[in-house]
Amino acid sequence: MTTELERAARGARQAAAQAAASGQSVVGIVGRDVPALLVVAAGARPFRIAPHDEPTDEADAVMGRAVDRAAARVLAAALSGSLDFLTGIFVSRDSEASVRLFYTLQQLNRRGRFTVPVHLVDQVHQNRESTIRYNTYQLAQMWEAVERWTAVPITARSLWQAYVAVADVRGQLESARTERRANRRVGTVSLYGYRVACALPPAESLPLLQTALAEQSLAEQTRTDATSPFPVFLTGSAPLGDEVYRAVEDAGANVVAEDHDWGDPILSDRLPANIDAPKDDLLRELALGRLRGAPASASSTMAARAEATRDGIRTSGARGLLSVVRPYDEAPAWDWRRQSELAGVPAVMLRGDEAEDPDRIARAVESLRAAS
Amino acid sequence: MTRLESATAALAYQRQWFAGLRDSVAAGRPYALVNADAPQEILRAMGIPYVVNQWWASIVTAKQVAPQSLEVVARTGYPDDSRQYDVLALGSRGLSAAEAPWGGLPKPDLVLAELSGDATGKVFEAWTDDPSIGYFAYERTAAIPPAGPWWELAPRRWNEVFGRERIELMADENRLLIEFLEQRTGRVFDLARLEAVMALINEQEEYNLRTRDLIAAARPAPVRVSDTIPAVMIPQWHRGSEWGRDAARTLRDEVAALVDEGAAVTVPERTRLMWVGRGLWSDTSMYRRFEDEFGAVFVWSMYLAIAADGYIRYGSDAITALAARFVGITDLLYAPPLAPEWYVKEARGHGVNGVVHLVADDVPGASFITLALEEAQIPVLEIRASNADPRTLDLGWVEALMTEFISGLQR
Ligand code: SF4
Ligand code: SF4
Numbered sequence: 001m002t003t004e005l006e007r008a009a010r011g012a013r014q015a016a017a018q019a020a021a022s023g024q025s026v027v028g029i030v031g032r033d034v035p036a037l038l039v040v041a042a043g044a045r046p047f048r049i050a051p052h053d054e055p056t057d058e059a060d061a062v063m064g065r066a067v068d069r070a071a072a073r074v075l076a077a078a079l080s081g082s083l084d085f086l087t088g089i090f091v092s093r094d095s096e097a098s099v100r101l102f103y104t105l106q107q108l109n110r111r112g113r114f115t116v117p118v119h120l121v122d123q124v125h126q127n128r129e130s131t132i133r134y135n136t137y138q139l140a141q142m143w144e145a146v147e148r149w150t151a152v153p154i155t156a157r158s159l160w161q162a163y164v165a166v167a168d169v170r171g172q173l174e175s176a177r178t179e180r181r182a183n184r185r186v187g188t189v190s191l192y193g194y195r196v197a198c199a200l201p202p203a204e205s206l207p208l209l210q211t212a213l214a215e216q217s218l219a220e221q222t223r224t225d226a227t228s229p230f231p232v233f234l235t236g237s238a239p240l241g242d243e244v245y246r247a248v249e250d251a252g253a254n255v256v257a258e259d260h261d262w263g264d265p266i267l268s269d270r271l272p273a274n275i276d277a278p279k280d281d282l283l284r285e286l287a288l289g290r291l292r293g294a295p296a297s298a299s300s301t302m303a304a305r306a307e308a309t310r311d312g313i314r315t316s317g318a319r320g321l322l323s324v325v326r327p328y329d330e331a332p333a334w335d336w337r338r339q340s341e342l343a344g345v346p347a348v349m350l351r352g353d354e355a356e357d358p359d360r361i362a363r364a365v366e367s368l369r370a371a372s
Numbered sequence: 373m374t375r376l377e378s379a380t381a382a383l384a385y386q387r388q389w390f391a392g393l394r395d396s397v398a399a400g401r402p403y404a405l406v407n408a409d410a411p412q413e414i415l416r417a418m419g420i421p422y423v424v425n426q427w428w429a430s431i432v433t434a435k436q437v438a439p440q441s442l443e444v445v446a447r448t449g450y451p452d453d454s455r456q457y458d459v460l461a462l463g464s465r466g467l468s469a470a471e472a473p474w475g476g477l478p479k480p481d482l483v484l485a486e487l488s489g490d491a492t493g494k495v496f497e498a499w500t501d502d503p504s505i506g507y508f509a510y511e512r513t514a515a516i517p518p519a520g521p522w523w524e525l526a527p528r529r530w531n532e533v534f535g536r537e538r539i540e541l542m543a544d545e546n547r548l549l550i551e552f553l554e555q556r557t558g559r560v561f562d563l564a565r566l567e568a569v570m571a572l573i574n575e576q577e578e579y580n581l582r583t584r585d586l587i588a589a590a591r592p593a594p595v596r597v598s599d600t601i602p603a604v605m606i607p608q609w610h611r612g613s614e615w616g617r618d619a620a621r622t623l624r625d626e627v628a629a630l631v632d633e634g635a636a637v638t639v640p641e642r643t644r645l646m647w648v649g650r651g652l653w654s655d656t657s658m659y660r661r662f663e664d665e666f667g668a669v670f671v672w673s674m675y676l677a678i679a680a681d682g683y684i685r686y687g688s689d690a691i692t693a694l695a696a697r698f699v700g701i702t703d704l705l706y707a708p709p710l711a712p713e714w715y716v717k718e719a720r721g722h723g724v725n726g727v728v729h730l731v732a733d734d735v736p737g738a739s740f741i742t743l744a745l746e747e748a749q750i751p752v753l754e755i756r757a758s759n760a761d762p763r764t765l766d767l768g769w770v771e772a773l774m775t776e777f778i779s780g781l782q783r
Contacts, residue, residue: 062739064731064756096489099514103737106517107708124487124511130544131511137537298490301497330454334494337449 005212009192012199013082016047020085025150028083029198030074030101031092032261032296034121035286037271038143040162040202043152044087048198050262051240053077063104068329070240071097075104078114088117088149090142093124094261095298097328119145125299127291135287136280143283156276163275165202172209173197173267176216180256181316183231185216187245187255194266229254230369233318235297235309235339236349237326238262239356244324247358251365257316259308261296269293297331306338313345320368321347324355346371376599378623382606385615390474393421402481402557405461407496410486410510411542411698413573414549416612417566418559422484424609428477429460434654435473437464450498458495482506482556484549488702508552510545513538515703515710522710523681523717530685530696533710534703542695566690569612576611577683579620580604583627584680587671588722592641594630597670598653604676611683642667643781646719648674648741649730649755658771668778672722674705681714708737712744719750726751726781728774753777 008015020026025044029036036046051073059076077083091102099120108114121142123135147153176193179185193212196205230253238260239245248255257264270292272285294312295304313321321343325332333351340347348364350356397403404422406412415422432438438456441463446452448466450459464477485496487509499505518525519532526533550561583604587595603623610616645662647670653659662668682704687693703710719727727745729752731738742752755770 064738093514100737102514103708103740107737107740110709120514122514124513124541126487126509126511128545128548130541130548133544134511134513134537134541299487302494303497329490330451331490331494333451333454334491334498 003189003192003212003215005189005192005196005208008200008205008208009195012047012050012195013052015200015204016045017082017085019045020087025087025152026085027146027149028086028089028116029092030089031094031098032266032269033092033094033123033290034090034142035139035269035290036198037159037162037166037286038139038146038154039090040166041154041159042146042150043158044146044150045201046198047086047200048195049074049077049083049089050195050199053080053082056080062108063100066328067100068095068097068237069326070238071095071101073240075101078105078108078116083116086116088119088145090145091118091120093120093122094296095329095331117145117149123287123290125291125296132284132287132291135291136284139283139286140279143279159282160275163271165206167271169197169202169205169209170267170271172206172213176209176213177264177267179213179216183228183254183256183317186229186249187234187258188242188249189216190255191239191242191245191262194262198262198266230320230365230372231256231316231318232320232322232365232368233309233313233316233343233345234258234260234263234322234324235335236260236323236332236355237329239324243358244356244361247356247361248322248365250358251362253320253365253369255322256318257312259294259297259305259312264312265294265296297335298329302335302338305335306342309335309339310342310344313343319345319372320365321345322361322364322368323347323349324361325349325351326355327351327353376595376603376623376626378603378619378626379599379601381622382602382619385619386606386609387474389610390423393423394475394478396421397478403478405477405480405483405499407458407485407488407492409488409698409702410484411546411549411694412484413566413569413612413694414546414553414561415484417569418550418553418557418561420553420557420559423461423477423480425458425461425485427605427609428464429457431473432460432464433457437467437471437473440467440471448498448501455489455491455495458492459498462495462498480505482508482553484508484510486510486698487512506552506556508549510549510698511541513541513699515700515707517709521713521717522704523714526682526696527684528686530687530693534696534700538699539692539695542699543692546691546695563690566694570685570690570693572614572617573611574684574686576607576617576620577679579617579624580676581680581684583620583624584676586624586627586631587676588718590631591723592636592639593644593669593671594635594637595627596637596659597647597651597673598656598659600627601651601653601673601675604679608675608679637669638663638667640667641669643669643726643778644722644724645670645778646672646715646722646724646727647730648715648727648745649738650732651675652730652767652770655767658767658774661771662774662778666778666782668782670728671724672718677718678705706737708740711737712741715741716744716748716750719745719748724750726753726777728753728755728777731756751777751781 016026027039027044029048039046051070053076055072056076102120105118234255270289346368406422408426441460442452444463444466483496483499487493516535522533607616607619685693685697745752
């Protein structure tokens with residue numbers, strides 16, 4: 001059954017392009033580390049770019065093949081012209097692949113092969129005062145860039161409005177997360193929810209999320225504990241689409257929590273507590289929000305990841321740990337040793353070209369269930 | 373022609389130095405393992421000896437125990453197909469006494485790295501599986517477009533090349549490293565010592581700059597790249613010592629004498645080549661064959677050139693000057709637009725007929741280097757390989773590609 005939420009997730013790019021055609025500024029976002037708050041406050045429509053498009057030969061030739069497919073897919077989208085409607089693109093410094101993508105887009109800009117302006121939000125990730133200062137500066141640069149792109153100044157009022165709108169969406173996502181942790185909401189729906197929240201403006205995503213939550217509770221009343229799917233915590237590479245989640249569900253299990261940047265970690269990055277603070281303080285709070293958020297594999301220590309995974313398994317009630325790691329996504333395989341040691345539940349890692357193959361995932365789920 | 377005396381001397385010194393390091397560690401003194409892209413000068417100034425991770429990896433590779441070292445890594449539960457070169461030192465700690473090169477790498481007291489890529493930090497964190505080993509990490513920030521030719525601006529106007537905020541971040545981290553080292557070793561940092569180290573390094577690199585310019589201008593090429601590499605690299609690992617500075621001066625003198633004599637690697641010299649990317653210099657016979665059969669000589673490698681252009685920093689604030697040296701050192705070699713512009717300048721300066729570009733997996737922006745060279749009308753052979761993993765590189769294939777390329781240039 002294709003829900004409205006899923007349709008909205010799949011149609012997000014088209015909706016963004018239509019908004020752009022009707023004169024609205026749409027700002028593209030790559031990765032979790034770019035705060036959409038500033039984009040909304042500058043009067044633009046934030047659109048986080050999902051790795052939809054199949055990589056092309058040109059993308060591989062320009063960026064090299066040895067890079068995570070997620071970045072290659074975004075580059076393929078840029079090269080195909082299907083992102084030309086954007087006013088600008090902010091790229092997170094969340095992984096080597098993103099940095100590579102940024103350098104590549106910047107060079108394509110210089111050569112006129114791609115004309116949408118690109119800006120790297122170079123936030124780094126150690127919890128140190130020097131890092132916080134640098135990241136605050138990076139957000140100030142982002143602030144300037146988005147004002148330049150949209151020609152709309154960020155004001156105290158626009159910030160406040162953006163804050164309220166973004167906070168409402170987060171509230172919906174948080175309720176959905178609670179349902180899911182009780183294994184009353186399936187992983188795919190949750191994934192669509194996060195995608196919608198990141199790819200549509202708050203005014204459009206909020207009603208969709210509200211409806212989905214209400215429908216979910218209705219469906220719930222008819223289910224019994226005996227039919228509860230086996231709860232799994234998903235780690236490893238951020239999924240390209242919903243295939244991994246579907247494969248888990250088809251195997252009679254459910255991804256009840258995850259630690260990739262299209263999932264629960266989005267909610268771990270807190271909004272500033274005091275939106276009326278002076279600009280520097282506000283940006284510092286925003287930088288801290290991300291630094292104190294859930295550790296991402298490519299930018300944190302193995303120790304921090306292992307602890308976060310253990311905590312995530314506990315709070316979600318997961319009974320198995322599944323890691324799906326794509327080629328050229330180096331970090332998750334390093335995390336695995338300590339993650340699996342600390343997990344406290346059976347753990348399986350799939351790696352390589354076939355990691356996302358539904359049959360392999362089904363077998364992995366089966367072995368987790370058998371061991372638990 | 374015979375081997376450069378500077379090269380022979382450097383290789384001998386390195387053996388002797390390493391034996392001394394092992395003795396010092398056996399006597400209970402601390403030492404650090406450092407990744408090449410992280411600043412080492414503070415350790416030098418504090419009298420804490422260090423081994424450069426990539427140097428040790430080259431020894432492990434040369435002694436052909438890289439596969440065994442990677443097996444050790446896999447047995448520990450870490451991937452053996454990621455950051456293979458960076459992880460060789462860690463794996464080599466598990467080699468048997470019979471296998472371990474040079475008596476083996478002693479256990480470091482601390483490891484130091486920059487968070488480049490997604491996994492370098494994890495490779496170094498893995499050392500802390502032994503809780504007695506300390507770990508310090510520098511952030512890695514992204515390159516910005518420079519205000520002009522970086523090789524002219526970097527020695528004094530570094531903010532215009534790298535950005536003030538990036539440099540300030542790294543300078544702050546230098547201060548944190550000093551605190552970390554003082555706490556762990558009980559030694560006291562002395563700024564005057566660091567200033568002396570920085571001055572010695574500028575002298576050393578000024579000699580390298582002259583050596584590079586001599587080789588660039590000489591026709592025919594007076595020295596082989598495979599010879600200048602140890603004569604430059606080993607002193608680079610000892611940057612900031614008097615021996616390092618003196619070794620660079622000796623190399624300059626030796627090259628100058630060879631130029632005066634009209635020495636030639638190959639007569640007649642028909643094709644001048646440049647090697648971009650990590651080197652495959654261990655197989656010297658391959659390069660000899662190109663010299664003998666084609667009169668083709670490699671006149672350039674990044675090791676001497678980056679020593680000449682990448683390191684010199686004149687400034688009264690040593691902590692900041694040090695940050696300005698390291699904040700973008702890898703960007704200069706790999707990131708666009710810094711790297712492509714530089715390779716074009718070097719290719720022209722050395723009058724090369726063609727470039728062999730070895731593209732490693734983990735290098736960003738490689739295609740823009742090739743593109744920039746081709747746009748400057750310089751033919752490029754791109755070899756796509758992971759030269760990090762000894763198990764995946766087929767030298768026969770590389771040689772065949774290069775033979776075809778050189779024949780094409782001479783047609
Ligand atoms: S889940 Fe897949 S199909 Fe759906 S919107 Fe995202 S990328 Fe597109
Ligand atoms: S000098 Fe030679 S052996 Fe030593 S690290 Fe450099 S290339 Fe390797």
